[in-house]
Amino acid sequence: MIARNPATALDGNGLARDGRPPLLRLLAMARPLRGRLLGAAAAGAAATGCGVALLAVSGFLLARASQHPSILAISVAVVAVRALSVGRGVFRYLERLASHDVAFRVLAQVRVAIWRRLEALAPNGLVLFRSGDLLARLVSDVDATQDLFIRGVTPVVAAALVGGATVAGCLLILAPAAAVLAAGLLTAALVVPLAGAAVARKAARAAAPARGRLAATVTELLDGAADLHAFGAADAALARAEVTDAELTRLDGRTAAASALGAGSMSAITGITLWAVLVLGVAATGAGTLSRVPLAVLTLTALAAFEAVSALPAAAIQLGQARVAAGRIAAVTDAPDPVIEPARPRALPPGPFAVQLRDATVVYRPGGPPALDRVSLDLPPGRRVALVGANGAGKSTVAAVLMRFRELASGAALLDGHDLAGYAADDVRSVIGGCPQDPYLFAATIRDNLRLARPAATDEELAAAAGRARLLPWIESLPQGWDTPVGARGAAVSGGERQRLALARAFLADPRLLILDEPTSHLDPTARRALTTDLLHATEGRSVLLITHELDGLDQVDEIVVLDHGRIAEQGPHQQLRRAGGRYQRLCEHGY
Numbered sequence: 001m002i003a004r005n006p007a008t009a010l011d012g013n014g015l016a017r018d019g020r021p022p023l024l025r026l027l028a029m030a031r032p033l034r035g036r037l038l039g040a041a042a043a044g045a046a047a048t049g050c051g052v053a054l055l056a057v058s059g060f061l062l063a064r065a066s067q068h069p070s071i072l073a074i075s076v077a078v079v080a081v082r083a084l085s086v087g088r089g090v091f092r093y094l095e096r097l098a099s100h101d102v103a104f105r106v107l108a109q110v111r112v113a114i115w116r117r118l119e120a121l122a123p124n125g126l127v128l129f130r131s132g133d134l135l136a137r138l139v140s141d142v143d144a145t146q147d148l149f150i151r152g153v154t155p156v157v158a159a160a161l162v163g164g165a166t167v168a169g170c171l172l173i174l175a176p177a178a179a180v181l182a183a184g185l186l187t188a189a190l191v192v193p194l195a196g197a198a199v200a201r202k203a204a205r206a207a208a209p210a211r212g213r214l215a216a217t218v219t220e221l222l223d224g225a226a227d228l229h230a231f232g233a234a235d236a237a238l239a240r241a242e243v244t245d246a247e248l249t250r251l252d253g254r255t256a257a258a259s260a261l262g263a264g265s266m267s268a269i270t271g272i273t274l275w276a277v278l279v280l281g282v283a284a285t286g287a288g289t290l291s292r293v294p295l296a297v298l299t300l301t302a303l304a305a306f307e308a309v310s311a312l313p314a315a316a317i318q319l320g321q322a323r324v325a326a327g328r329i330a331a332v333t334d335a336p337d338p339v340i341e342p343a344r345p346r347a348l349p350p351g352p353f354a355v356q357l358r359d360a361t362v363v364y365r366p367g368g369p370p371a372l373d374r375v376s377l378d379l380p381p382g383r384r385v386a387l388v389g390a391n392g393a394g395k396s397t398v399a400a401v402l403m404r405f406r407e408l409a410s411g412a413a414l415l416d417g418h419d420l421a422g423y424a425a426d427d428v429r430s431v432i433g434g435c436p437q438d439p440y441l442f443a444a445t446i447r448d449n450l451r452l453a454r455p456a457a458t459d460e461e462l463a464a465a466a467g468r469a470r471l472l473p474w475i476e477s478l479p480q481g482w483d484t485p486v487g488a489r490g491a492a493v494s495g496g497e498r499q500r501l502a503l504a505r506a507f508l509a510d511p512r513l514l515i516l517d518e519p520t521s522h523l524d525p526t527a528r529r530a531l532t533t534d535l536l537h538a539t540e541g542r543s544v545l546l547i548t549h550e551l552d553g554l555d556q557v558d559e560i561v562v563l564d565h566g567r568i569a570e571q572g573p574h575q576q577l578r579r580a581g582g583r584y585q586r587l588c589e590h591g592y
């Protein structure tokens with residue numbers, strides 16, 4: 001029989017959207033690990049029980065020893081003290097081991113679930129989140145939810161079992177004292193934690209978003225450092241980060257005050273209860289209904305009983321924070337799908353295919369103007385089409401639709417005559433893709449950045465792709481050649497080299513329909529013309545959609561489509577549009 005690995009046996013869909021509160025959904029993820037969680041609770045209760053029993057037996061031993069009995073009369077108690085001391089340590093260790101094991105396994109699953117969701121949402125579904133805030137959700141919010149398993153389950157079970165058993169034990173010694181102890185324990189276990197959580201609730205609700213804001217602000221400060229310095233805006237941006245930091249410190253201060261209040265109230269309730277138990281016990285001893293040894297046992301047992309509930313006020317506050325964190329995680333996992341995956345995806349056609357848009361309409365904001373308004377476009381195999389138009393005309397939106405990053409509001413997108421939405425998004429992106437408008441270079445070597453497109457690419461294939469992007473002589477001239485690091489976001493290479501690296505990456509991926517979204521942006525006019533000439537040369541005979549503001553060289557493409565405010569203003573070959581007296585002619589002659 002194959003052993004089931006509890007980590008992989010977890011319910012990976014536990015985070016899926018449903019009607020339950022986010023914290024309960026997290027708890028449900030631990031369902032396959034409930035045996036461990038129960039074991040942790042049992043071990044926690046045993047450890048706390050050993051602690052209470054240890055003090056009770058010690059009380060008995062001390063009081064009985066003062067009466068100078070024979071060693072035989074106390075030998076059982078001596079052995080019990082040793083066993084309970086060892087037992088307390090061993091059970092506490094087992095409890096920590098099991099509860100942390102459950103917590104970390106669930107946390108790992110939550111992180112994977114969030115990451116999968118981020119993958120599905122990127123890039124269009126993530127525009128509502130700041131990247132630093134997403135990082136805070138992925139790291140600190142997920143960390144905060146571990147308290148659900150470590151402090152939210154075991155201490156509560158231990159407090160209920162051990163508190164109840166202790167009161168029952170005391171009932172056998174002195175009923176009124178047991179009643180007082182029960183009242184003290186209930187106040188400490190319910191009133192103090194609930195009051196502490198209520199005081200900290202507002203701070204807990206505000207602290208996690210503030211932590212996300214601070215992470216986002218710091219990330220943006222680092223990413224935009226050069227621009228902030230260039231515009232003399234660094235001090236103002238730093239001041240904004242300091243305001244968020246001060247707010248977070250104030251909120252953490254409130255949480256700490258609530259914790260301190262809880263700890264102080266706990267000590268006060270313990271002292272008052274103990275004093276009352278002692279008064280009742282001494283009175284009973286004076287009345288002759290209680291002897292001295294049970295009095296010592298009763299008093300020390302009452303003192304030890306509070307150990308069972310001492311962790312609850314802090315646990316209640318931390319559970320409040322875990323609840324907020326779980327809500328922030330759910331906001332990511334519940335974010336609406338930018339595209340709907342088909343239940344039974346269609347297989348991709350084996351050979352060349354045509355791609356078409358039919359009256360395609362895209363609306364980004366409900367009620368807002370369409371970014372694409374009934375656009376129809378034909379991209380037959382082997383045809384090179386250029387998409388031109390002013391900023392905001394909708395060119396990148398066409399690319400987003402074709403790569404299944406964006407759903408249509410109406411109309412159709414077809415691949416090989418079938419609805420694009422019937423294919424799995426990943427399948428579509430394996431055959432339609434290329435170079436995004438703002439390509440990302442990782443802080444890795446040139447080789448690794450290119451291999452991103454095809455991890456198994458051989459050195460010859462890498463060299464061929466780099467050659468097509470006219471990069472090879474430059475790479476070979478570098479002292480470290482292919483192993484040259486490009487820096488974070490390609491900061492250690494020039495804008496033109498960055499563009500060509502992105503282009504080489506697109507050539508290496510070699511999708512059947514190559515979409516190049518402004519591959520010459522950020523370049524000077526000479527470099528722009530050179531790169532356009534190179535890429536038109538390198539893509540001869542292939543299916544290409546070239547989105548560009550660079551009109552030089554467009555006489556080489558088969559068709560030019562001019563977009564204006566989301567609509568096709570005109571389309572046709574360069575020679576025809578160049579003298580048609582329309583938008584394209586104006587763009588060529590006046591640049592607007």
Ligand SMILES: Nc1ncnc2c1ncn2[C@@H]1O[C@H](COP(=O)(O)OP(=O)(O)OP(=O)(O)O)[C@@H](O)[C@H]1O
Binds near residue numbers: 364365391
């Ligand atoms: N994620 C988004 N959310 C809301 N509106 C968006 C989003 N992306 C684009 N838009 C809007 O849709 C319209 C078309 O944008 P798009 O990026 O397709 O234009 P473009 O022609 O590629 O522009 P550019 O030449 O500047 O890259 C613009 O008005 C833009 O503000």
